[in-house]
Amino acid sequence: MSEAATHSTATSPGPQPAAPPTPGLLTSLEPLLREWLPRQRWFAGKGRPVAGFSLVAATELLPVGGRPDDSRSGGAKAGLLHLLVRAHQPLVPSQGAPVQPGDCYQLLLGVRETLPPHLAPALIGHVTDGPLAGRTVYEALHDPRLADVLLEALRTQARIGDLRCARDTRLALPEGLVPRLVTSEQSNSSVVYGDTFILKLFRRVVPGANPDLELPLTLSRAQCPRVPAPAAWMTADLGPATGGGGADPETHVLGVLQPYLKGAADGWELALSMLAKGEDFTGEARALGRATAEVHAALAEALPTVTLGRPQVESLVDGMTERLEAAAQAVPALRPYASGLRTAFDALADLAAEGHTWTAQRIHGDLHLGQCLRSPIEVDARHSGGGEWSLIDFEGEPSKPLAERRMPQPVARDVAGMLRSFDYAAHSLRPPAADWASVCRAAYCSGYADVSGADPRTDPVLLRAYETDKAVYEVVYEARHRPDWLSVPMAAIHRLATDTGPATT
Ligand SMILES: Nc1ncnc2c1ncn2[C@@H]1O[C@H](COP(=O)(O)OP(=O)(O)O)[C@@H](O)[C@H]1O
Numbered sequence: 001m002s003e004a005a006t007h008s009t010a011t012s013p014g015p016q017p018a019a020p021p022t023p024g025l026l027t028s029l030e031p032l033l034r035e036w037l038p039r040q041r042w043f044a045g046k047g048r049p050v051a052g053f054s055l056v057a058a059t060e061l062l063p064v065g066g067r068p069d070d071s072r073s074g075g076a077k078a079g080l081l082h083l084l085v086r087a088h089q090p091l092v093p094s095q096g097a098p099v100q101p102g103d104c105y106q107l108l109l110g111v112r113e114t115l116p117p118h119l120a121p122a123l124i125g126h127v128t129d130g131p132l133a134g135r136t137v138y139e140a141l142h143d144p145r146l147a148d149v150l151l152e153a154l155r156t157q158a159r160i161g162d163l164r165c166a167r168d169t170r171l172a173l174p175e176g177l178v179p180r181l182v183t184s185e186q187s188n189s190s191v192v193y194g195d196t197f198i199l200k201l202f203r204r205v206v207p208g209a210n211p212d213l214e215l216p217l218t219l220s221r222a223q224c225p226r227v228p229a230p231a232a233w234m235t236a237d238l239g240p241a242t243g244g245g246g247a248d249p250e251t252h253v254l255g256v257l258q259p260y261l262k263g264a265a266d267g268w269e270l271a272l273s274m275l276a277k278g279e280d281f282t283g284e285a286r287a288l289g290r291a292t293a294e295v296h297a298a299l300a301e302a303l304p305t306v307t308l309g310r311p312q313v314e315s316l317v318d319g320m321t322e323r324l325e326a327a328a329q330a331v332p333a334l335r336p337y338a339s340g341l342r343t344a345f346d347a348l349a350d351l352a353a354e355g356h357t358w359t360a361q362r363i364h365g366d367l368h369l370g371q372c373l374r375s376p377i378e379v380d381a382r383h384s385g386g387g388e389w390s391l392i393d394f395e396g397e398p399s400k401p402l403a404e405r406r407m408p409q410p411v412a413r414d415v416a417g418m419l420r421s422f423d424y425a426a427h428s429l430r431p432p433a434a435d436w437a438s439v440c441r442a443a444y445c446s447g448y449a450d451v452s453g454a455d456p457r458t459d460p461v462l463l464r465a466y467e468t469d470k471a472v473y474e475v476v477y478e479a480r481h482r483p484d485w486l487s488v489p490m491a492a493i494h495r496l497a498t499d500t501g502p503a504t505t
């Protein structure tokens with residue numbers, strides 16, 4: 001496959017001229033990447049062979065010759081390569097299917113002569129030929145010295161080759177914060193610096209405004225305290241030959257640094273632990289409803305809203321129906337319920353045909369309990385204007401095209417995502433705590449109404465359609481990723497296929 005688009009070497013701020021491509025760099029890494037990339041949780045093309053790679057951009061953030069005088073790496077030489085690499089795959093797994101230039105991934109590669117034992121889990125492999133012959137390549141984010149280079153680039157607003165770092169200079173960003181890689185399951189990769197900031201590096205990179213930067217920036221400018229405000233971000237401007245887009249260079253968002261909410265509990269873990277202890281979660285659910293409504297109100301104020309009439313709702317319903325059909329193809333257990341589920345979508349189309357309209361606005365797009373962080377209670381007590389719950393991860397469903405993720409949508413979609421999450425928590429118990437789910441779902445809607453003045457339950461048709469769409473998505477997700485969990489969304493499928501009443505009762 002084709003070799004480099006751009007290759008640059010620099011470590012200091014200020015615009016840097018792009019150096020010519022390093023011949024053979026990708027060719028020498030290709031055997032290692034073929035083996036390593038498909039094993040990463042964030043690799044989106046699982047199940048289809050990787051036919052090859054092309055280099056979109058290469059930047060040397062630390063010379064791969066390393067720094068012999070670097071005491072923090074124990075005197076060892078460590079280099080840091082930032083690569084944007086496109087994986088070429090057939091669209092379908094069948095033999096002989098045509099290979100397409102596929103997704104572009106952000107890779108941060110450490111390069112050393114030998115890997116010290118504490119970095120062994122980060123090993124990608126040993127390079128046998130080309131410009132890195134004889135070196136060991138590893139996942140750089142495991143190496144504090146290399147993770148520090150990223151923070152320093154953000155802090156100094158470095159411009160290195162195609163990479164651009166920018167920051168909100170009103171926020172203090174100290175140097176030398178000790179980095180630690182987040183090891184929990186993620187769609188991207190995050191590094192926490194000194195329990196003060198967290199840097200999320202997007203793994204699958206697409207041209208255009210990433211909502212995970214766009215929406216938190218918008219909310220922070222609107223002084224909405226429910227979202228950690230971006231402190232710095234890294235982007236790359238890539239031309240048509242590299243980015244694969246139009247005639248002009250397009251911005252690709254590579255990473256966002258935010259304040260780290262130390263000691264915060266994620267909503268999923270908190271709900272499960274309170275549920276297990278028999279503790280009442282309705283107060284938290286109500287507060288979550290209020291937080292969601294605050295975020296929605298701020299987004300509606302700051303960004304355009306639109307009215308969805310019959311044609312738009314018909315196309316929304318077509319999308320839901322198509323997803324249901326594709327899901328039923330993929331997961332046979334869904335098939336007996338398909339016609340019952342379709343009634344949820346048809347009922348929405350019928351309302352639109354009668355002349356009902358809905359308001360659409362920018363929303364979170366992938367809201368569930370795991371995207372909500374609860375500040376520790378003692379922080380709440382000291383907090384002047386917010387505390388409680390924060391929402392994170394505004395990227396939307398990463399598998400959907402960016403344009404679709406950035407489209408205005410009814411707020412009911414986010415609400416339905418949270419209602420599904422309460423149901424998930426309740427069904428993770430044996431026997432399921434169905435009453436727990438009902439009261440939490442009701443409390444969440446009441447909290448939402450406290451702030452917005454509109455209770456989501458007053459539009460049961462829209463809510464049921466979105467809840468059904470999400471449950472169908474979850475069936476496919478669980479069948480693919482966690483087959484042991486399939487019974488959780490299937491319980492909802494059973495309910496939604498037969499229930500025509502309000503989703504929260
Ligand atoms: N600002 C933050 N403060 C504390 N923890 C955070 C923060 N942002 C993210 N996290 C933690 O990192 C995890 C992954 O973040 P997330 O944005 O959901 O990444 P991904 O898109 O890769 O799933 C979250 O589940 C949460 O535990």
Ligand SMILES: O=P(O)(O)O[C@H]1O[C@H](CO)[C@@H](O[C@H]2O[C@H](CO)[C@@H](O)[C@H](O)[C@H]2O)[C@H](O)[C@H]1O
Pocket residue numbers: 186187268366368369370398417420421422424425474477
């Ligand atoms: O990792 P993402 O935030 O992109 O979301 C994916 O994984 C989620 C599971 O981690 C999955 O969420 C489903 O399971 C959750 C419990 O683990 C539950 O709270 C959610 O309501 C349920 O949808 C999500 O669907 C998937 O996109």
